[in-house]
Amino acid sequence: MKKNNIDQKRRDFLKLGFVAGSGLLIGIHLPGCTEAANQSVSTPEIQDDEFKANAWIKINSDGMITVTVSHSEMGQGISTAISMIVAEELEADWSKVRFEMAPVEDVYKHPKYGIQWTVSSMSIHASWDLWRKAGASARQLLILSAARFWGVSVNECLAENSTVIHKPSSQTINYGELIDKTDGLSLPENVRLKRPDEFKIIGKSVLRLDSHEKIDGSAVFGTDVKVPGMLIATIVHPPVFGAGIKSLDAREALTMPGIKNVLTIETGVAIVAETFWQASSAIPSLNIEWEKSDNRHVSTRQLFKRWKKLGAKEGKVFFEEGDVKPVFESTSRVVEATYDLPYQAHATPEPMNCTASVTKTGCEIWVPTQNQKGAQEIAARITGLDNEQIRVHTTFLGCGFGRRALVDYVGEAVEISRKINAPVKLIWTREEDIQHDFYRPATHNVMKATIDSHGRPTAWLHRIVGADVFAQAMPKVISGMMPDSTPRFLKNMATSLAETFLPRIIAGKKAIKSAGPLPYRIPNVQVEFINDDPGIPIGWWRSVAPSANCFAVECFIDELAAAGKRDPYELRIELLGANPRLQHVVRKVAEMANWYEPPPNGTHRGIAAHDFQSTMMAYVAEVSVNDFNEIMVHRVFCAVDCGIAVNPGNIEAQVISALAFGLTATIKSSITFREGKVEQGNFDDFPVLRMDEMPRVEVFVVPSNNPPTGIGEVGVPIIAPAVANAVYAATGKRLRSLPLRLDEA
Amino acid sequence: MPRLRINGDVRDVNVPPDTPLLWVLNEQLGLTGTKYSCGISECGACTVLINGEPVLSCGLPVSEAEGVDIVTIEGLHGPVADALRNAWIAEDVVQCGYCQPAQLLTAAALLSTNFNPSDEDIDAAMSDVICRCGTYQAIRKAIHRAAGEIRHEKK
Numbered sequence: 053m054k055k056n057n058i059d060q061k062r063r064d065f066l067k068l069g070f071v072a073g074s075g076l077l078i079g080i081h082l083p084g085c086t087e088a089a090n091q092s093v094s095t096p097e098i099q100d101d102e103f104k105a106n107a108w109i110k111i112n113s114d115g116m117i118t119v120t121v122s123h124s125e126m127g128q129g130i131s132t133a134i135s136m137i138v139a140e141e142l143e144a145d146w147s148k149v150r151f152e153m154a155p156v157e158d159v160y161k162h163p164k165y166g167i168q169w170t171v172s173s174m175s176i177h178a179s180w181d182l183w184r185k186a187g188a189s190a191r192q193l194l195i196l197s198a199a200r201f202w203g204v205s206v207n208e209c210l211a212e213n214s215t216v217i218h219k220p221s222s223q224t225i226n227y228g229e230l231i232d233k234t235d236g237l238s239l240p241e242n243v244r245l246k247r248p249d250e251f252k253i254i255g256k257s258v259l260r261l262d263s264h265e266k267i268d269g270s271a272v273f274g275t276d277v278k279v280p281g282m283l284i285a286t287i288v289h290p291p292v293f294g295a296g297i298k299s300l301d302a303r304e305a306l307t308m309p310g311i312k313n314v315l316t317i318e319t320g321v322a323i324v325a326e327t328f329w330q331a332s333s334a335i336p337s338l339n340i341e342w343e344k345s346d347n348r349h350v351s352t353r354q355l356f357k358r359w360k361k362l363g364a365k366e367g368k369v370f371f372e373e374g375d376v377k378p379v380f381e382s383t384s385r386v387v388e389a390t391y392d393l394p395y396q397a398h399a400t401p402e403p404m405n406c407t408a409s410v411t412k413t414g415c416e417i418w419v420p421t422q423n424q425k426g427a428q429e430i431a432a433r434i435t436g437l438d439n440e441q442i443r444v445h446t447t448f449l450g451c452g453f454g455r456r457a458l459v460d461y462v463g464e465a466v467e468i469s470r471k472i473n474a475p476v477k478l479i480w481t482r483e484e485d486i487q488h489d490f491y492r493p494a495t496h497n498v499m500k501a502t503i504d505s506h507g508r509p510t511a512w513l514h515r516i517v518g519a520d521v522f523a524q525a526m527p528k529v530i531s532g533m534m535p536d537s538t539p540r541f542l543k544n545m546a547t548s549l550a551e552t553f554l555p556r557i558i559a560g561k562k563a564i565k566s567a568g569p570l571p572y573r574i575p576n577v578q579v580e581f582i583n584d585d586p587g588i589p590i591g592w593w594r595s596v597a598p599s600a601n602c603f604a605v606e607c608f609i610d611e612l613a614a615a616g617k618r619d620p621y622e623l624r625i626e627l628l629g630a631n632p633r634l635q636h637v638v639r640k641v642a643e644m645a646n647w648y649e650p651p652p653n654g655t656h657r658g659i660a661a662h663d664f665q666s667t668m669m670a671y672v673a674e675v676s677v678n679d680f681n682e683i684m685v686h687r688v689f690c691a692v693d694c695g696i697a698v699n700p701g702n703i704e705a706q707v708i709s710a711l712a713f714g715l716t717a718t719i720k721s722s723i724t725f726r727e728g729k730v731e732q733g734n735f736d737d738f739p740v741l742r743m744d745e746m747p748r749v750e751v752f753v754v755p756s757n758n759p760p761t762g763i764g765e766v767g768v769p770i771i772a773p774a775v776a777n778a779v780y781a782a783t784g785k786r787l788r789s790l791p792l793r794l795d796e797a
Numbered sequence: 798m799p800r801l802r803i804n805g806d807v808r809d810v811n812v813p814p815d816t817p818l819l820w821v822l823n824e825q826l827g828l829t830g831t832k833y834s835c836g837i838s839e840c841g842a843c844t845v846l847i848n849g850e851p852v853l854s855c856g857l858p859v860s861e862a863e864g865v866d867i868v869t870i871e872g873l874h875g876p877v878a879d880a881l882r883n884a885w886i887a888e889d890v891v892q893c894g895y896c897q898p899a900q901l902l903t904a905a906a907l908l909s910t911n912f913n914p915s916d917e918d919i920d921a922a923m924s925d926v927i928c929r930c931g932t933y934q935a936i937r938k939a940i941h942r943a944a945g946e947i948r949h950e951k952k
């Protein structure tokens with residue numbers, strides 16, 4: 053009894069301490085609340101032998117340290133990286149550190165976006181200091197408690213390896229033994245953070261914390277969630293995007309074994325059964341008549357024809373430096389080309405899925421998502437419950453790639469559970485997943501440039517025609533960025549206002565990323581965007597706009613080098629004079645690839661580089677073309693500067709991962725529409741890179757003391773141009789659309 | 798009622814005989830390490846070992862899986878499996894992890910007959926299992942490492 057009282061006081065105090073302290077962190081109890089508050093929906097429960105130092109750190113009496121990870125683990129290694137950063141400043145014994153996924157809480161909001169989600173390679177970059185401070189404050193609190201316990205001066209104590217040491221007497225005490233000795237202490241403010249040369253964990257290639265459960269089959273992904281009484285659902289969406297349902301005849305389906313229900317929901321027709329196999333087997337027996345949508349005329353072939361026409365005229369200027377017009381008028385050495393980028397699917401290995409259990413008083417959701425707040429929001433909208441009545445559990449994600457930043461599948465599961473009054477796990481078939489994605493938008497790119505007598509570009513025009521991801525996707529997430537206390541009608545109003553006006557306001561701004569400003573010094577640059585959205589659903593696809601823009605930019609730079617009879621590497625180095633970090637990376641990659649030596653037998657080289665949110669990267673690809681005109685990528689060199697390399701081994705893994713992802717889009721797959729329908733439907737017609745197609749990759753991570761920048765996406769955009777430029781070196785042919793196909797050239 | 802031998806146990810399952818083995822394992826028996834990703838024998842996520850050979854369980858009716866030895870990731874044990882798991886950890890192979898049970902099972906089948914696979918052997922054996930995270934290079938390294946460990950122990 054007594055211990056409980058002490059614990060209660062301690063917890064209350066910690067809460068107050070944190071509020072008065074750095075203001076970064078919350079405790080677990082509301083002041084003056086009784087034990088009942090422990091069970092409040094949104095706060096994780098704390099055991100008696102646990103001490104929650106702050107929102108990020110829990111320490112057990114046995115010394116185990118649990119770091120709360122506010123970002124989704126989709127393979128990018130964030131759970132290990134956050135744990136490393138916290139453990140570094142905490143002076144934790146790394147072998148005692150583990151992690152758990154955070155619930156939805158304000159404290160876990162992304163500091164840049166104001167919403168709890170994992171996007172844009174921004175996790176480490178944006179929260180690096182926050183996590184370091186969380187670790188450092190907890191460490192200082194533990195030192196203070198040890199000093200008081202011993203009755204010695206705090207200045208004589210230091211922390212190391214989960215132990216506080218009193219230097220003069222050499223006595224030591226473990227963190228686990230200190231968790232009940234912090235009563236009455238307040239969270240230290242303004243603790244000193246370590247200098248990079250003091251790092252013990254950061255900068256080392258630390259092994260991932262999530263390996264074991266992923267190699268014995270026990271890791272819980274969304275598809276593995278089990279809830280008592282749960283039914284399984286699958287869904288059929290309108291084949292022509294945007295079409296509504298005219299009529300549904302489910303009589304035959306309802307006679308099939310295990311089928312419990314067939315119902316119409318906002319986005320399509322859901323089939324509920326005892327198992328997924330039963331549900332998905334019933335799909336062909338459904339008789340659904342879809343409404344005729346105008347979208348039935350949308351075809352990508354026509355679309356590119358239209359964009360070609362549109363691209364012949366001037367667009368809206370979104371970036372301008374100098375003045376291209378007079379240069380174009382007065383120079384004869386003009387180079388022109390157009391580049392076409394197709395729609396792309398995310399094709400995450402784990403199809404979209406979500407488990408939801410809706411009751412009158414609450415809603416519980418288990419979901420592999422990149423957008424916890426969005427999941428809570430859409431559930432609140434559908435159920436009419438308050439945000440705090442909705443509890444979101446994040447499972448492991450079988451990849452995200454940006455697809456899971458949108459939460460349509462959460463809304464569907466919640467709607468089904470609510471309508472059938474039972475917990476339900478919704479799993480999409482692969483076909484639905486490929487055909488009802490939010491795709492990387494296609495674009496048509498018009499490029500025009502002039503070069504001087506030294507082969508240097510003097511004017512550069514890049515006109516992009518297509519739709520802007522942000523214009524379509526932002527209205528879908530905007531309500532999650534508003535405070536929970538905002539009345540629902542206001543949130544709904546904001547959403548519909550955003551749907552109406554936001555596209556016009558923001559279309560183009562982010563669609564030109566990596567097209568302007570350019571990393572290269574060119575005196576006159578103009579980047580235009582022509583907004584023509586055919587309505588095809590689009591979303592964030594690993595690296596977003598640069599995944600398309602860099603193809604045009606980096607191939608066109610190569611074309612200019614060829615036109616000016618310049619070595620494409622040397623031209624880049626010359627144009628990067630004002631950008632020493634990227635210039636260094638380009639030099640480094642050329643050195644790795646022995647640029648001035650002939651490439652290995654039968655192969656040819658291509659180079660590409662870019663600056664992605666201050667991460668600098670360059671590739672050299674070694675490529676050959678066989679007698680069947682097939683393109684084979686044998687080896688790729690990569691140099692990358694992403695500031696402090698928190699976990700260099702993981703950085704290498706992320707580069708290789710992004711490269712493989714980009715290579716599928718470079719040489720294998722794309723999404724096309726015909727009569728409003730996606731023509732691909734599974735991995736047979738949307739093939740993904742396999743092991744025998746994977747090049748050898750060598751990665752060099754530039755040592756740096758700058759704050760860390762992102763790594764999850766930067767490797768995607770430049771693999772296509774590096775390979776295309778190598779194909780040019782091999783064949784003399786410029787391939788200006790993806791995926792690269794020599795037989796069509 | 799199909800009777801199956803899975804991970805050394807005999808299990809009777811009450812499903813229609815044309816149910817794919819994948820769904821029997823995953824849904825009826827709760828062996829969720831066997832994953833669904835395509836359902837059309839294209840991606841390899843549903844790989845299990847049948848009499849030691851990798852088989853795509855989404856394409857195999859349960860009626861055809863009677864009387865054989867089925868091993869899923871949950872039942873993958875022994876010296877080859879240990880060597881592979883150690884190597885997987887040491888090479889930090891996994892990313893999202895969704896394909897990894899299938900990768901390990903396929904690698905175990907390879908190493909049980911070939912203790913010294915070349916890169917080409919590895920590519921040929923492993924190319925049925927897609928990894929969208931692109932962990933292929935790390936998998937190659939890990940298989941070489943595990944093979945080395947097995948050869949070492951055999952000496």
Ligand code: FES
Nearest residue numbers: 835836840841855
């Ligand atoms: S799920 Fe069986 S091969 Fe893809």
Ligand code: FES
Nearest residue numbers: 893894928929930
């Ligand atoms: S680890 Fe993610 S698909 Fe292989």
